[in-house]
Amino acid sequence: MENGHRVKAHVNLEAIASNFRYARSLTSGRRIMAVVKANAYGHGAVQVARRLEKEGVDMFGVATLGEAISLRDRGVTTPVLILTPPTPEEYRDIISRGFSLMVYDLDNVNEINMIAKCMGQVARVHLKVDTGMGRFGCTPEEAPSIARHIHQMEWVDLEGVATHFPRSDEGPVGFTLHQVKVFRQVISEMVELGVGFRLVHAANSGAILSRVSQSPCNMVRPGLMLYGYAPSRVLFDPNLRPAMEVVTRVIQVKRIKKGTPVGYGHTFHAPEDGYLAVLPIGYADGYPRALSNRGYVWIAGHVLKISGRVCMDSSMVFAPEDVPIKPGDEAVVMGVRDGFRYLADDMAEATGSIPYEVTCSFTSRVPRFFTERPHSPKQPLSETE
Numbered sequence: 001m002e003n004g005h006r007v008k009a010h011v012n013l014e015a016i017a018s019n020f021r022y023a024r025s026l027t028s029g030r031r032i033m034a035v036v037k038a039n040a041y042g043h044g045a046v047q048v049a050r051r052l053e054k055e056g057v058d059m060f061g062v063a064t065l066g067e068a069i070s071l072r073d074r075g076v077t078t079p080v081l082i083l084t085p086p087t088p089e090e091y092r093d094i095i096s097r098g099f100s101l102m103v104y105d106l107d108n109v110n111e112i113n114m115i116a117k118c119m120g121q122v123a124r125v126h127l128k129v130d131t132g133m134g135r136f137g138c139t140p141e142e143a144p145s146i147a148r149h150i151h152q153m154e155w156v157d158l159e160g161v162a163t164h165f166p167r168s169d170e171g172p173v174g175f176t177l178h179q180v181k182v183f184r185q186v187i188s189e190m191v192e193l194g195v196g197f198r199l200v201h202a203a204n205s206g207a208i209l210s211r212v213s214q215s216p217c218n219m220v221r222p223g224l225m226l227y228g229y230a231p232s233r234v235l236f237d238p239n240l241r242p243a244m245e246v247v248t249r250v251i252q253v254k255r256i257k258k259g260t261p262v263g264y265g266h267t268f269h270a271p272e273d274g275y276l277a278v279l280p281i282g283y284a285d286g287y288p289r290a291l292s293n294r295g296y297v298w299i300a301g302h303v304l305k306i307s308g309r310v311c312m313d314s315s316m317v318f319a320p321e322d323v324p325i326k327p328g329d330e331a332v333v334m335g336v337r338d339g340f341r342y343l344a345d346d347m348a349e350a351t352g353s354i355p356y357e358v359t360c361s362f363t364s365r366v367p368r369f370f371t372e373r374p375h376s377p378k379q380p381l382s383e384t385e
């Protein structure tokens with residue numbers, strides 16, 4: 001471990017590239033918007049974006065103007081769509097920097113048209129249709145007329161039309177199929193009205209992995225699967241390669257007697273004489289406090305359990321007397337070693353969360369180290385990368 005790093009995350013960019021190619025293979029050559037919002041779900045947006053540019057990604061999806069600017073300022077040239085509707089104060093900056101934005105009603109489109117006209121620069125928009133997410137978007141009924149209105153505007157280019165699937169993690173069933181039908185109808189009504197647009201997109205990881213029909217779309221929007229996870233156990237896919245591991249080192253080991261209480265609230269007592277190892281990782285690093293007395297850790301070839309409550313900056317692990325661990329030993333809190341596999345989906349299951357939240361939660365206190373080397377999950381990444 002590099003000097004000075006208590007905890008670090010290894011991000012395997014080749015695994016992300018491989019997941020990207022897999023997404024492409026499942027979507028019959030459709031364009032791909034890689035969703036890299038929230039710092040690429042915690043993996044490092046700029047490095048992920050640069051790697052995916054080499055794979056020929058068509059567009060990036062981010063949540064905020066700040067995320068879009070950070071990509072551009074660091075040399076990412078691929079078009080960017082801001083997926084979450086921005087505030088009107090941000091329109092000018094978005095238009096001048098050439099980012100695309102989501103719109104959902106005539107008021108915001110009219111305002112964008114006015115600003116774009118004053119700037120003498122066309123704004124690129126995607127109309128978001130709410131076919132059942134119950135979040136942003138116009139209704140399917142009003143979508144064709146809003147699209148026609150935009151089509152007639154001089155300073156707004158209707159670059160795309162989109163919808164979103166809230167239940168695609170359940171597999172190719174019921175509600176998602178209903179949404180596909182509604183969306184298809186909306187698109188054909190727009191076409192009948194003579195409205196032109198280049199991009200039609202809906203599918204997130206769940207829809208891609210469950211092979212939901214892509215018609216009428218010509219682009220997909222994977223996020224989570226690029227980082228190596230399916231959105232639910234139902235859709236587990238062995239072709240996906242989890243891209244991030246989180247490692248630390250034991251900082252202290254001491255002998256403790258049977259019955260010794262451990263940590264805040266004394267929720268753990270040593271079941272026998274043994275050792276207590278202290279790890280310098282806590283919930284301020286993004287290690288879930290809900291893993292108190294539940295999380296598993298690989299330490300120098302042994303699989304051990306978090307003992308007591310996860311603290312803000314540290315966690316404790318009890319080891320029986322016949323398990324020789326020592327200060328400086330490597331501790332894998334999320335990753336794969338030997339027969340040990342404890343990844344974001346396992347951590348999510350243990351804490352009642354989702355892998356999205358687990359990977360997003362590792363904070364800026366955990367530096368990300370990137371590798372390009374292809375690796376099999378059985379081979380740990382080297383310390384120096």
Ligand SMILES: Cc1ncc(COP(=O)(O)O)c(C=O)c1O
Nearest residue numbers: 035083164204205221222223224
């Ligand atoms: C609008 C939109 N599209 C696509 C995605 C990617 O979804 P997933 O990470 O499930 O592939 C998200 C993620 O939340 C999203 O908000």
